[in-house]
Amino acid sequence: xxxxxxxxxxxxxxxxxxxxxxxxxxxxxxxxxxxxxxxxxxxxxxxxxxxxxxxxxxxxxxxxxxxxxxxxxxxxxxxxxxxxxxxxxxxxxxxxxxxxxxxxxxxxxxxxxxxxxxxxxxxxxxxxxxxxxxxxxxxxxxxxxxxxxxxxxxxxxxxxxxxxxxxxxxxxxxxxxxxxxxxxxxxxxxxxxxxxxxxxxxxxxxxxxxxxxxxxxxxxxxxxxxxxxxxxxxxxxxxxxxxxxxxxxxxxxxxxxxxxxxxxxxxxxxxxxxxxxxxxxxxxxxxxxxxxxxxxxxxxxxxxxxxxxxxxxxxxxxxxxxxxxxxxxxxxxxxxxxxxxxxxxxxxxxxxxxxxxxxxxxxxxxxxxxxxxxxxxxxxxxxxxxxxxxxxxxxxxxxxxxxxxxxxxxxxxxxxxxxxxxxxxxxxxxxxxxxxxxxxxxxxxxxxxxxxxxxxxxxxxxxxxxxxxxxxxxxxxxxxxxxxxxxxxxxxxxxxxxxxxxxxxxxxxxxxxxxxxxxxxxxxxxxxxxxxxxxxxxxxxxxxxxxxxxxxxxxxxxxxxxxxxxxxxxxxxxxxxxxxxxxxxxxxxxxxxxxxxxxxxxxxxx
Amino acid sequence: xxxxxxxxxxxxxxxxxxxxxxxxxxxxxxxxxxxxxxxxxxxxxxxxxxxxxxxxxxxxxxxxxxxxxxxxxxxxxxxxxxxxxxxxxxxxxxxxxxxxxxxxx
Numbered sequence: 001x002x003x004x005x006x007x008x009x010x011x012x013x014x015x016x017x018x019x020x021x022x023x024x025x026x027x028x029x030x031x032x033x034x035x036x037x038x039x040x041x042x043x044x045x046x047x048x049x050x051x052x053x054x055x056x057x058x059x060x061x062x063x064x065x066x067x068x069x070x071x072x073x074x075x076x077x078x079x080x081x082x083x084x085x086x087x088x089x090x091x092x093x094x095x096x097x098x099x100x101x102x103x104x105x106x107x108x109x110x111x112x113x114x115x116x117x118x119x120x121x122x123x124x125x126x127x128x129x130x131x132x133x134x135x136x137x138x139x140x141x142x143x144x145x146x147x148x149x150x151x152x153x154x155x156x157x158x159x160x161x162x163x164x165x166x167x168x169x170x171x172x173x174x175x176x177x178x179x180x181x182x183x184x185x186x187x188x189x190x191x192x193x194x195x196x197x198x199x200x201x202x203x204x205x206x207x208x209x210x211x212x213x214x215x216x217x218x219x220x221x222x223x224x225x226x227x228x229x230x231x232x233x234x235x236x237x238x239x240x241x242x243x244x245x246x247x248x249x250x251x252x253x254x255x256x257x258x259x260x261x262x263x264x265x266x267x268x269x270x271x272x273x274x275x276x277x278x279x280x281x282x283x284x285x286x287x288x289x290x291x292x293x294x295x296x297x298x299x300x301x302x303x304x305x306x307x308x309x310x311x312x313x314x315x316x317x318x319x320x321x322x323x324x325x326x327x328x329x330x331x332x333x334x335x336x337x338x339x340x341x342x343x344x345x346x347x348x349x350x351x352x353x354x355x356x357x358x359x360x361x362x363x364x365x366x367x368x369x370x371x372x373x374x375x376x377x378x379x380x381x382x383x384x385x386x387x388x389x390x391x392x393x394x395x396x397x398x399x400x401x402x403x404x405x406x407x408x409x410x411x412x413x414x415x416x417x418x419x420x421x422x423x424x425x426x427x428x429x430x431x432x433x434x435x436x437x438x439x440x441x442x443x444x445x446x447x448x449x450x451x452x453x454x455x456x457x458x459x460x461x462x463x464x465x466x467x468x469x470x471x472x473x474x475x476x477x478x479x480x481x482x483x484x485x486x487x488x489x490x491x492x493x494x495x496x497x498x499x500x501x502x503x504x505x506x507x508x509x510x511x512x513x514x515x516x517x518x519x520x521x522x523x524x525x526x527x528x529x530x531x532x533x534x535x536x537x538x539x540x541x542x543x544x545x546x547x548x549x550x551x552x553x554x555x556x557x558x559x560x561x562x563x564x565x566x567x568x569x570x571x572x573x574x575x576x577x578x579x580x581x582x583x584x585x586x587x588x589x590x591x592x593x594x595x596x597x598x599x600x601x602x603x604x605x606x
Numbered sequence: 607x608x609x610x611x612x613x614x615x616x617x618x619x620x621x622x623x624x625x626x627x628x629x630x631x632x633x634x635x636x637x638x639x640x641x642x643x644x645x646x647x648x649x650x651x652x653x654x655x656x657x658x659x660x661x662x663x664x665x666x667x668x669x670x671x672x673x674x675x676x677x678x679x680x681x682x683x684x685x686x687x688x689x690x691x692x693x694x695x696x697x698x699x700x701x702x703x704x705x706x707x708x709x710x711x
Contacts, residue, residue: 047669139668181703210664244639246687250666342667346685457652503657505622508704511656 005434005441006176007184010157012038013424015175015188017162017217018196019043021051021409022390022416024145025111026194029417031152035424038188039156040177042197042212045149046142049198050209050391051409054138055254057125059404061132064106068113070122073130078102081132083580088596089370089398090540090550091582092230092558092575096377097396099578101403104411109134112410117144120337125258125404133404137339141406160186162216163516164440165193165224165386166432172224172385173430176440180513183506185444187432191424194387194416195221195373196409203521204366204471205464208237208251217392219520221373222568226381228561229394230371231524232531235401235541236473237367238292239265239285241351242310243360252348253313253362255330257285264326267296268312268359269304275311288593290400290541293364293473301474310363315355327352364473368405370397370541371531374560379416385423389416398575399540446499447515448506453499456514459490463522471525475532476546484529491522492567527568531559534570538589550592556582612636612690614646616658619702627702629693630655636688643676643683643694647706660706673697674706 016027019041031037041048061081065072082102086093113119117136125133149156159180166174166189174189200215201207222228239254241247256264263285269275279295280287287295296311306312315323327349334344354360372394379387390409397408447453466486470479498515506512537551538544557572575582587595611633619627632654634646644662651658663669665684672683675695696702701709 043663043669044671047671048663052668053664053666210669211662245637245641245645246639246685248645248665342682342685347666455656457656461652501656503620503623505620505657505704507620507622508659508707509657510651510659 005185005437006187009187009189010038011189011429012036012155013191014038014420015040015190015193016196017175017193018049018198018390019045019149019156019158020049020142020145020196020198021054021406022413023194023196024142024149025108025410025413026196026389026417026420027154028145028148028152029414030420031154033418033421035421037154038190039149039154040160040162040188041156041158042161042180042216044158045156046139046146048210048212050213051142051406052138053210054141054406056136056138056141056406057404058105058109058112058134058136058410059125059132059407060105060109060134061102062130064109065122065132067106068110070119070134071131072122076130076132078106081105085403086398086580088402089400090592090596091552091556091580092398092539094377094395094576095578095580096576097375100377100415101396101408101411104414105407108407108410108414111414112141112144115144115148117141118337120333120339137337137341138406139341157186161513161516162188162220163444164220166436166440167224167383168430168433170384171427172383174432175220176437176444178444178513178516181508183509183512185441187437189429189432191427191429192385192387192420194379194389194420195392196388196390196413196416197392199369199391200521200524201366201369202517203463203525204467206240206242206249206363206468207366208240208249209367214517215520215524216517217388218372219523221381221383221386221388222523222561222563223566224383224386225563226383226386227374228372228527228568229374230399230531230558231394231527231561232535232559233370233397233399233541234366234528235289235368235370236293236364238289238296238364239267239313239362240365240367241360242306242363243308244354247347247351247360249365250343250347251365251367252343252351256315262286264315264318266314266317267292267362268314269299270306270312271304273304275299275304288597290543291593294543296364297473306361308361308363310361312359313355313362314359315352316357316359320356323352323356366467368401370394370399370401377415378419379412380419385427387416387420389413399542444516448500448504448509448512450497450499453497454494455501456498456511456518459494459498459518460514463487463490463518463525467525471529471532473543475544477533477544480529480533484526484533487522487526487529491519491526495519495522523568527561530568530570531561534559539592543589548589549586550589551586552583553586610636612646612688612692614650615691615693616650616706617695618658618705620659620704621702627699634688640687643674643681643686643688643692644672646688647683647694658706659704661711671711673711
């Protein structure tokens, strides 16, 4: 094999791409069954991706909670939890995956407790009628995983980006990665690969995530021929800090909305009106994320937004010593749980202090991707040897995530780790297809070799501008059409011409990394705009002003994206149903939300 | 300096091409409210000098990898406010991999 196509070669049974909430359990369970596992992480374990930043809440039905000694509610049951998830997801979920989620929610809670993750509280989260949420900290969660990974001595390549998968005879046989610290290309031969790469939030100008979430898993799976599902579903977090810049992208205002007594925060428009009165007078700022996001955006569109394009987040009504009192209560809670996360210890008091005299700004940020690589309940994709777990996968949530993502990634990670070893016993290692390897090598090295082309920072700005102009919460046909055409053109014509414009040094060359990431983000955004344009209705997180009804007669179906000569082709398929039949008929968006969330604890109504 | 820009002096060192570390100066527009050292580095890399190597990830103190020295003091870039005439250096000058990245990053 020509050595110039790679610098190093590694062989393992199972390659796990990602080291956090999903990748950790995958690797841990596979390693426990004796598999030779390798983890590759684009960052460092417990310091990258979305898991570290989680609040964090985990879900567990009341019946199973009681079994492990948590204060669960005996009115609750796995069946009830299942039905809530399907209904609140507007019936697009793969119900077999939801069943597994509920089953493994119980198992993985026990895992995490065994691994030493502390529990702060067991309470209502996601507005459930009864306590189903275990509250901890994302940082403590990922550190508990890290301890297990180290204890099992699982080999890891950190600061290393997996760029593409290798396939042969229709199955995945390995991958090619770039060591970001040295610029070396690594050939990894594996019997199976599990993608645990998270979302693609960085494709959006305004997002809540770390900058490493660039759709690498979704894009490499697509390039390898796997199908993707529900890519038009992107969940926005309203109440994300927009201003001042030092607080930008933080979702810490949420904790001020989650109180039993009602929201502490008031969301105001530029005229000082508490505008949620118009959109959901019963629950106000505690309405669903989707309704708050739409309300905020309607105010901005009507010219009543804040200076930086959002809404004002006001605490002045509490009075200065009232604000101090609330901070003292949070501080007690943090002290009690020995929680030293800087977002809580430094940023939160800073925001409290300023809120005494000013109204700061919040807006809608891209937060979570309910869609992704199409998998079944065993995390298997449409390609043998390729698995996907966690946020990069699609099928669990339908059209909106209504429960814990931490539980999703833990559950699916464990399932992948349990399922892969069986497959790996059946297959042998295979050598790479040389022409495929050459093609990937060329794609990686071209930006570095090229003396001219498209600047990645320039393309990033133009891509982000499209998300600000056309791909916000409220979308319409003409805007989507424009976005889709432009993103598709950028992916096909500009992405192959991306080049490293400044330093050609291979070590820690972020411009080089960004060239590769942009190809992935553009592909995800293209599918997103294509899906939004095709789905002529509104459902869950998907809202179109020109089709504001939820259309169960025509659109209670999932979008599926398949690779035809490199381009995404869209088709639709019915959701997998086991117990809950989707309804018929058309409803206004508000009616649909009311009906899907009817059982939720609507705090404002009480 | 204009009212709305700040002066930033940043240590640069690429062992592949430089004999020794040196400093490079940048003028960065100041936002009209508190911005972080991290925002400032992001501005430099996106707009002035794509070759600058530093670490950013989560922006809000979870990953703890963006530590560097501002005017000699070790801080997290994401939670530290910018100031005029600031000097940015890696935490450990003896283990620089490139620019503001050192072995401990």
